Amino acid sequence: MRVAIIGTGYVGLTTGVCLSFIGHQVSCLDTDESKIKALKDGHIPIYEPYLTDLIEEARTNLTFTSSYAEAIPGAEVVFIAVGTPPTPSGAPNLEYLSQAARSVGQHLDSPFTVVVNKSTVPIGSGNWVGSLLRDSVEQRQDKTLLEFAVASNPEFLREGSALHDSLYPDRIVIGADEQRALEVLYSLYRPILDQTFSAPTYLPRPETVVAVPLLSTDLASAELIKYAANAFLALKISFINEMGLLSERVGANISEVGRGIGLDSRIGNRFLSAGIGWGGSCFGKDTAALIATAGEYGLHLPIVEAAKKVNSRQRDRVVEKLLNELKILKGRTVGLLGLAFKPNTDDLREAPAIEIAQKLIDRGVRVKAHDPIAEERFQREYGHMNVHLCKNACEVADGCDALVLVTEWAEYRDLEWEEVAKKMRHPFLLDGRHSLDREKLTRAGIRYMGIS
Ligand code: UDX
Numbered sequence: 001m002r003v004a005i006i007g008t009g010y011v012g013l014t015t016g017v018c019l020s021f022i023g024h025q026v027s028c029l030d031t032d033e034s035k036i037k038a039l040k041d042g043h044i045p046i047y048e049p050y051l052t053d054l055i056e057e058a059r060t061n062l063t064f065t066s067s068y069a070e071a072i073p074g075a076e077v078v079f080i081a082v083g084t085p086p087t088p089s090g091a092p093n094l095e096y097l098s099q100a101a102r103s104v105g106q107h108l109d110s111p112f113t114v115v116v117n118k119s120t121v122p123i124g125s126g127n128w129v130g131s132l133l134r135d136s137v138e139q140r141q142d143k144t145l146l147e148f149a150v151a152s153n154p155e156f157l158r159e160g161s162a163l164h165d166s167l168y169p170d171r172i173v174i175g176a177d178e179q180r181a182l183e184v185l186y187s188l189y190r191p192i193l194d195q196t197f198s199a200p201t202y203l204p205r206p207e208t209v210v211a212v213p214l215l216s217t218d219l220a221s222a223e224l225i226k227y228a229a230n231a232f233l234a235l236k237i238s239f240i241n242e243m244g245l246l247s248e249r250v251g252a253n254i255s256e257v258g259r260g261i262g263l264d265s266r267i268g269n270r271f272l273s274a275g276i277g278w279g280g281s282c283f284g285k286d287t288a289a290l291i292a293t294a295g296e297y298g299l300h301l302p303i304v305e306a307a308k309k310v311n312s313r314q315r316d317r318v319v320e321k322l323l324n325e326l327k328i329l330k331g332r333t334v335g336l337l338g339l340a341f342k343p344n345t346d347d348l349r350e351a352p353a354i355e356i357a358q359k360l361i362d363r364g365v366r367v368k369a370h371d372p373i374a375e376e377r378f379q380r381e382y383g384h385m386n387v388h389l390c391k392n393a394c395e396v397a398d399g400c401d402a403l404v405l406v407t408e409w410a411e412y413r414d415l416e417w418e419e420v421a422k423k424m425r426h427p428f429l430l431d432g433r434h435s436l437d438r439e440k441l442t443r444a445g446i447r448y449m450g451i452s
Contacts, residue, residue: 001025001188004075006100008035008064010046010162010281010347011118011155012081017054018166020061021200022191027063027071039064047346047373048162050202057200072107077188079153080104080129081118090288094128097121101129105136113148114181118155120226120286122293126150126175126219149181152219154226159280160344163203167192171213175222182216189214227293230286235307236271237278242310244274244452245317254452255434274452276406276432277314279341279350284308315355317451318432319363322402325428325449330364333425335396336387338407339371339378346374348381352432353406357387370396372409397423408435417444 001024005016008030020026030036035045044051055062065071072078080100084092097119104115115133117126130150137146152175157165172193174185191197193212199205217225244254254274262269278284287304294301319329326332341351348354351374357367368388371378375389390396393412397403397420405412417440421427427446429436434450441448 001077001184002075003027003077003079003188004029004071005079005081005118006030006071006104007080007082007096007119008032008039008045009081009083010048010159011157012079013039013044013046014048014051014157014162014166015079015081015118015155016062017051017058018163018192019188020058021054021167022197023061024188025061026058027065027075029065029068029071031066033066036064036066047344049160049344050163050200053202054163054200068103068107072104073109075113076110077114077116077184078104078108079116079118084119084121086285086288090292092120092122092285092289094121094125097125097129098132101132102136105133106140108133108137108146108148109142111145111147112180112184113146114151114176114184115148116151116153116185117223118153120154120282120289121152121223122289123220123223123227126152126177126223149176149178150219151176151181151185152222152226153185154222154229156226156229159347160342167197167199167203168195168206168209169212171215173215173217173222173225175217175219175225177219186214186216227286227290230282231290231301231304231307233271234278234283234287234311235303237273237283238307238310240272240274241277241314241452245313248452254450273434275314275434276318276352276356276451277311279352281347281349284311284350314451315352315359318356318404318430319359321430321449321451322360322404325430325447326401326426329360331366332401333366333368333399334360335390335400335403336367336369337393337396337403337405337412338409339369340374340407343407343409346371346377348374348377351407354382354385356404356406357385361386368396368400371407372411394419394423397421400424401426401428403429405429405431405433405436408433412436417441417446421445 003024003026005012005028008028016026016028082096082100087093172189176182240258247254258272261267262272336353339353360367370390393415421444429446430449432451438448
């Protein structure tokens with residue numbers, strides 16, 4: 001099938017590459033010409049494991065363009081995957097979405113096109129995009145032969161494992177109020193639903209994946225599924241962090257508690273790792289948007305609101321623990337291991353490291369940091385913050401009164417802890433992710449503390 005994808009951010013690019021890999025003809029469009037030029041030259045604007053390899057394999061089915069006139073005509077499916085960044089009220093900014101819908105409407109030319117909202121959009125946006133498209137098509141001379149339908153197809157991919165999550169998803173959700181649209185999307189995703197494509201060697205098909213469930217539903221339900229899924233995952237993490245605080249007081253081990261409750265299959269063991277809380281582009285934005293949407297209907301969502309509060313308290317707990325240990329923070333040096341909001345990405349959106357660094361700087365602390373991938377981006381986006389970036393963990397440790405493990409990059413697990421200890425002024429490490437071996441560090445002479 002011929003497919004156009006508007007927006008080459010995380011979601012758009014991953015979707016485009018995966019659909020071209022399974023055999024569709026995909027045109028990826030971005031109005032940022034420098035981004036398109038870079039993609040044409042083989043430079044990938046995001047860090048995502050195996051993305052370069054998959055693009056290479058899919059190359060013959062994949063084109064990049066900045067022109068709607070090139071991408072849209074002939075496309076049977078058009079995905080809109082533009083950014084919907086949060087506004088100060090928590091509601092997402094829909095300007096890019098509106099521009100994309102209007103431009104798509106000006107160039108549609110297939111007898112029937114399905115326009116799919118892939119961006120995370122407020123409930124009701126499907127209808128709104130439909131009306132923008134209709135307005136745009138109405139203004140055309142050649143409108144009589146054009147038919148289109150709007151669908152919602154939320155993504156559930158995690159950064160760092162985006163390709164795996166797209167090729168082997170837990171489920172595919174499609175929402176549309178027209179049966180024809182659901183049928184087109186069913187054909188589009190069939191190779192993934194039936195798992196008939198040959199798996200790339202570097203992304204082998206998990207043994208448990210034989211077929212992928214499809215949920216076909218109405219537009220509003222598909223839109224709400226996306227928000228509800230992210231809110232639920234976010235509150236699962238906040239719940240374990242709340243238990244972490246209590247477990248600290250009663251002398252329990254939160255990792256054991258997490259394991260113990262996660263073995264109940266009704267609860268499940270994922271997203272129960274306690275630590276400094278969630279960050280990233282989705283959980284914060286989507287919970288805020290859900291609260292804002294509910295507000296438009298005069299509703300409060302106390303559970304979602306509490307999940308946010310608990311998450312923000314986790315950042316404060318880092319500062320409290322450092323204060324307890326060091327007594328005075330002013331004039332101290334604290335080193336952060338990791339800047340990205342989680343390992344295997346260079347994404348810094350709502351990264352706990354930024355908030356923690358700022359809280360420490362505000363208290364007169366000198367902050368040093370290292371990240372294997374995200375330093376360049378940090379320099380570009382947060383260069384003004386006065387965080388001293390280092391080449392490796394040992395360099396961070398040099399002269400530090402405390403280290404905080406913020407992002408659980410694999411390479412931090414096996415550091416030469418004796419070396420690290422020797423470099424520190426005060427050998428203390430706060431493990432914000434419960435990812436290090438307490439005994440190893442203690443043997444090396446480092447006082448180890450978990451976040452709960
Ligand atoms: C998330 C959702 O998982 C994905 O389905 C959605 O479509 C987009 O948002 P992502 O933001 O890429 O994906 O990262 P994810 O792996 O979900 O982690 C989010 C945050 O939660 C990270 O900061 C991570 O460190 C934190 N986290 C995750 C925990 O603190 N504990 C956990 O047990 C799991």
